[in-house]
Amino acid sequence: MSAPQPLLPRAFKEASLAAVIVGGLSYPIIAFRAEPDFNNALALTSRWPLFFIFCALGFGLRFLLTLWSGRPKPARSEAAPALEKPGAMTKSRWLAPLGLAALVAYPIVILVLLGPQAALKWVDTFGVQILLYILLGWGLNIAVGLAGLLDLGYAAFYAVGAYAYALLVPLTGLSFWALLPVCGLLAAFWGFCIGFPVLRLRGDYLAIVTLAFAEIVRIVLVNWDVVTHGEAGLFGFPPVTFFGLPFIPGPRGFAAHVGLPFAAVHKLIFLYFVVLALALLANFVSIRLRRLPLGRAWEALREDEIACRALGLDTANIKLTAFALGAFFAGIAGCIFALRQGVVSPSSFTFNESATILAIVVLGGRGSQWGVALAAVLIVGASELLRELAFLKAIFGPDFDPAQYRMLLVGLAMVAMMNFRPRGIVSARQPTITLPPAGERA
Amino acid sequence: MTAPRWIAEPLLRVDRLTMRFGGLVAVNDVSFAVGRGDVTALIGPNGAGKTTLFNCLTGFYKPTVGRIAFSRMGLQDDSRIEALTASARRYSRDGGQDLFLLERMPDYEIAKRAKVARTFQNIRLFAGMSALENLIVAQHVALAPASGYGLFGLLGLPIYRRAEQAAVEKAERWLERIGLRDRANDPAGALPYGDQRRLEIARAMCAEPCLLCLDEPAAGLNGHESAELARLLREIRDLDGVSILLIEHDMSVVMAISDHIVVLDYGQKIADGSPAQVREDPAVIAAYLGVEEAEADAIESILGLEEQK
Numbered sequence: 001m002s003a004p005q006p007l008l009p010r011a012f013k014e015a016s017l018a019a020v021i022v023g024g025l026s027y028p029i030i031a032f033r034a035e036p037d038f039n040n041a042l043a044l045t046s047r048w049p050l051f052f053i054f055c056a057l058g059f060g061l062r063f064l065l066t067l068w069s070g071r072p073k074p075a076r077s078e079a080a081p082a083l084e085k086p087g088a089m090t091k092s093r094w095l096a097p098l099g100l101a102a103l104v105a106y107p108i109v110i111l112v113l114l115g116p117q118a119a120l121k122w123v124d125t126f127g128v129q130i131l132l133y134i135l136l137g138w139g140l141n142i143a144v145g146l147a148g149l150l151d152l153g154y155a156a157f158y159a160v161g162a163y164a165y166a167l168l169v170p171l172t173g174l175s176f177w178a179l180l181p182v183c184g185l186l187a188a189f190w191g192f193c194i195g196f197p198v199l200r201l202r203g204d205y206l207a208i209v210t211l212a213f214a215e216i217v218r219i220v221l222v223n224w225d226v227v228t229h230g231e232a233g234l235f236g237f238p239p240v241t242f243f244g245l246p247f248i249p250g251p252r253g254f255a256a257h258v259g260l261p262f263a264a265v266h267k268l269i270f271l272y273f274v275v276l277a278l279a280l281l282a283n284f285v286s287i288r289l290r291r292l293p294l295g296r297a298w299e300a301l302r303e304d305e306i307a308c309r310a311l312g313l314d315t316a317n318i319k320l321t322a323f324a325l326g327a328f329f330a331g332i333a334g335c336i337f338a339l340r341q342g343v344v345s346p347s348s349f350t351f352n353e354s355a356t357i358l359a360i361v362v363l364g365g366r367g368s369q370w371g372v373a374l375a376a377v378l379i380v381g382a383s384e385l386l387r388e389l390a391f392l393k394a395i396f397g398p399d400f401d402p403a404q405y406r407m408l409l410v411g412l413a414m415v416a417m418m419n420f421r422p423r424g425i426v427s428a429r430q431p432t433i434t435l436p437p438a439g440e441r442a
Numbered sequence: 443m444t445a446p447r448w449i450a451e452p453l454l455r456v457d458r459l460t461m462r463f464g465g466l467v468a469v470n471d472v473s474f475a476v477g478r479g480d481v482t483a484l485i486g487p488n489g490a491g492k493t494t495l496f497n498c499l500t501g502f503y504k505p506t507v508g509r510i511a512f513s514r515m516g517l518q519d520d521s522r523i524e525a526l527t528a529s530a531r532r533y534s535r536d537g538g539q540d541l542f543l544l545e546r547m548p549d550y551e552i553a554k555r556a557k558v559a560r561t562f563q564n565i566r567l568f569a570g571m572s573a574l575e576n577l578i579v580a581q582h583v584a585l586a587p588a589s590g591y592g593l594f595g596l597l598g599l600p601i602y603r604r605a606e607q608a609a610v611e612k613a614e615r616w617l618e619r620i621g622l623r624d625r626a627n628d629p630a631g632a633l634p635y636g637d638q639r640r641l642e643i644a645r646a647m648c649a650e651p652c653l654l655c656l657d658e659p660a661a662g663l664n665g666h667e668s669a670e671l672a673r674l675l676r677e678i679r680d681l682d683g684v685s686i687l688l689i690e691h692d693m694s695v696v697m698a699i700s701d702h703i704v705v706l707d708y709g710q711k712i713a714d715g716s717p718a719q720v721r722e723d724p725a726v727i728a729a730y731l732g733v734e735e736a737e738a739d740a741i742e743s744i745l746g747l748e749e750q751k
Contacts, residue, residue, distance in 0.1 A: 285596065292595035292602075293585040296571075300579040303568035310500065310562070311649050312554030312583045431572040433606075435614060435626040 007070045015063035022058030023051070030054055095370075103276055107269045116263035123268045125384050128275055128340060132333055133380045135279040137360040137372040138286055139329030144358065145367035146286075146295065147322035148302025150207040153214025154357050156194075157187040157327035159221060159349035161334020166234040166344045167227070176240070180278075180335050187331025188324040195323035199316050202305070214354055221346040233345025240267050240339055275336055282329045283369055289325075291432045298322050299367070299432075356380075359410055363417055365424025374425050382409055446716065447477030448702050452517045453685050454499070454653060459508030459545075461494050468494040469505070470709040476653065476702070478516055481679050481686045483696045486706035487729060492689045493563060495706070496657055499687075500560045501549035510544040512556050514652045517541075554583050559651035561642045563658050563689075569631030573622055573641055576630050577613035578606075580648035585609055616644040620674065636667040640674065647678065654678065656688040660695045672698045697721070705729070 031051040037043040107127055110119045136158065143149045161183040168179055198209045221228045228234065240247060245254040247267035255262040289295035297318045300308050308315050338344050360379055364371030383406040393400050421427060444450070452475035461469040469491040476482045484492050497503040499510060511523045515538070526534050526541055533542040533555060542556040552558050568576050578585070588605030589595035595602040617623045620640040625633060630641060639659060646654055659675070660668045672695050678684050679699075690696045696703065696717075703720040705713040707729040713720050720726055 288596050293579075293582050293589050294591065294595075296575060296579050297582055297586075299571060299575075300568045300582075303570055304566050306502070307562070307566040307568065308579075309502075309550040310553055310560050310566075311580050311645070312550050312552075313579075314550050314554070429570060429629075431575055431627055433574060433578065433610065434572070435574055435610070435617075435623075438623055 007067065011063050011066035011070070014066050015059045018062035019055045019059035023055045026051060026054050099373075100280075107272050111265060111269070116265045119265050120268065123265055123272055124340075126381060127272045128268060129384070130377055130380045131272065131275040131279050132336060132340075133357065133360060133376040134373050135275060135282055135333045135336075136330060136357045137364065137376050138279065138282045138369065139326050139333065140357050140361050141326075141364075141367065141369070141372050142286060142289075142298070142329070143322050143326035144361050145365075145372070146290065146302065147298040147319065148366075149319060149322060150203060151210045151323075151326070151354075152207045152351075152358065153194075153210035153212070153217075153354055154326070154330055155349045155351070155353035156210075156214035156217040157191055157330035158334045158337070158353065158357075159217055159344075159346070160187040160190050160327075161331030162338040162344045162348070163221065163228065163234070163334075164331065165335040165338040166237055169237040175244075176335070176339055180332060183335035184328045184331040187334065188328035191324040191327025192320055195320045199319055211351065211354075214349075214351065218346050218349055221349070228346075231345060231347065233343055233347075235343035237338070237342070239342060240271055242270055271336070271340055278332055278336070282332075285325075286369060294318070294321060296432060356410075359414065363413060363424060365421075365426040367429060368424065368426035371424050371426030378413065379410060382413075446702065447480050448475045448482070449477075451478045452476060453478040453512065453514070454687070455509075455511045455517050455523075456495075456499070457509040457511070459495065459498060459510065460506050461491070461498055461503060462506045467709050469498065469706075472508075472706065472709070472711045474704045474711060474714055475517075476685060476687055478685055479679065479683065480701040481675060481688065481699050482702045482704065483700040484687065484689045484704050484706065485691070485693075485696060486712075489708075490706040491709040492706055493657060494709075496560065496655055496689060499544060499552075500558060500655060501544065501547055501552040505545050508545065512542045512544050512558065512653070513540055514557065515539055553649060553651075557650060557652045558655060559646035559649045559653075560655040561639075561646050561657055561659060563661065565635075565638050565642050567630040567638055567642055567645070570629055572627050573617060573630050573633065574610070574613055574626040576641060576645050577616055577648045578609050580645045581609045581612065581650075583649065613648060616648060619677075620644050636663050639663065639667075640671070643674065643678075647682070647684070651684060654684050654686045656686065656690075658689050658691065660690055660692040663692075668692055668695050671695065675699050 031048060032044050032046055034042045034044055107119070107123045110122045110127075113119075114122065136154070140151065140154045143151045143154075164183040164186045165176075165179055168174065168182065172179075174182075194210065194213050198206050201209060222230055224230075242254045245257055246252065247254050247264075247270070249262040250256065253262060254266060260266070286295075290299070297308065297313050298321075300311075300313065301315060301318050301322075305315055308318070337348070341348070356379065360375045361372055363379065364373070364375030383403075386402040386406055386409065389402040392402055417424065454476040455473075456475070457473050459469055459472045460467065472491075472495065484495065486492055494503065498505040498508075509523075509527060511517055511526075517523065519539075522534070522539070522541055526543060532546040532551075533540065535541075542552075544552055544556060544558070547556065553560075568579060571579070585605055589602045590599070595606075614623070614626070617626050620637075620643070622633070622637055622641060622644075625637070630638065633641060639662075643654075643656065643659060646656075656675075660671055663671060675686060675688070676699055679686055700717050703713070703715065703717055704711060705720060705723070705726050707725075712725045712729060713723040715723070
């Protein structure tokens, strides 16, 4: 074995290499900018200072990273994580009720703190929207996290749920509550239909087919004008009501009945609790099923399909149930989406949507309920927060739009995850059942 | 002298089985029987077609030609086998007498209905799941109906809780038998190699098989572990009453526990009999040790094998 190189020269060497790579990559795209001049001909303007700033940044970051990762570390024994386990268990026992209480209190606290007008945005985009993504994440987690079926077309089931609601309301005149399970079942039916032809596929192949399926659904929605009204989408279905009481000003509205002054935020708070209840239902079903033969079979399928078949497990059925149940929750989320937006159009169900939901599941840690919820807050919450950073325009000039850096943020989160927690935020898997040590049997 | 069990009381009968992959004949016209309550060893040099034959038995390959008849009660009645072969059905069950034609059944159905369980040459445990969970997944066939296919369990009905309790107790007994009780909650992939081999056998046994097929269970084990394995397999045969068919290279294990040995070489059966008979068989000695060419030709002409050259 050769002795490790001294740290500083090594860091300098690696940083120089990084600077050269950054220079090579950014030379064509940053050093020059092509802009049409007044004759509409392309003119090159050079941006050398910016180019050198990027190279220097690459150098500096790599230098610091090498120094940081090369620092002397305290020796860590292998037994340490095992010893931490009981502590982690007791912590998670407190975490669940605490998190639930925080979620229930959130809209009310916001309302009290900010008043009904300012609370609108916080309840809607940071409340309802994030919860909707948590619900979607937990649904996809069944297929991707538990059963190991990589699904790149989850937005298709989301779309089926949303369009089912938008189309069935004028057709049947049924209420939201009656249509909610219908939307879920229709999406589950589509999950079943897409599940059949892809039963023999796994991994990359399955991902490609589901991706294609989602595109088919989207293109049908765009082109089937007679039914879906194409890109314009469907709208004009009745808004949310509180079990029949509309959220409108005046004596017939919800506010007048309960004796509150009318506020638009009431509707959103109600919606918030609806999504919260459904997300908790999805969570309950996932956690319960994980401890049942079906859920254990999903996890076994993820671990080794051939061994499953050798033990008599009908893998086709097991895959179909995972697909269908995941799709069911997407359908329910779609139904709420339609209710919240008041309009559904194909542009809401692009590949971007599937990718975001998948990113939530992967970032959170496949199979972990906590991780998925945290990742949804992180990805959706952070990208919404970017919109709040308008004051940065004062620094970077009026052309700066922080919301455009959303994808950069997701990318950074992914890179950070791959470096520091390659198996997601919560990667430790809790066994679904444990045996107490031999002596301690009651 | 009474007839050996594989003739008098067969549980599995392989008739003229051939498996071709394109131009390659991996298994060529092999017939043999497995006796009820026997440990039957399938041996032969590398590439003799043992694992291919195993994959045909357990449904992972569809044999090109041939019949594999299996009955938990024993295959005494030839007319029933012929009747089922003539019909289009995969299995029959009349008067408590079941009969399966394994070559017609998909892999999971062989494990589920015919109760033939297997292990793999390269261990296939559910590595991320705990040892206990591995043994509980193996009882899926019995547990899934008790959970109402998820429904009763979801509602937390006692019918499922009792079934699960029984499954856990059974898993615990097996963990004790293979000496892994203390590691029940550890991920199976984190166990030492020898423990993983034993856990895979315990997992197959938790599926309540009538015939246990083991693909090289002693591969990679040290002398002490091999002896331990031989003890476990003898127990499975004598206490649990499960017949065993195993592929093995470790002759100390094979000779110690086998009641019946079938020898394959280049896809063909070259010997079939008790350990004592097989040990003396010149064709087996030739296949294993290699002999001078002249002697090999002489042996082949005795056995009528020269046409394959």
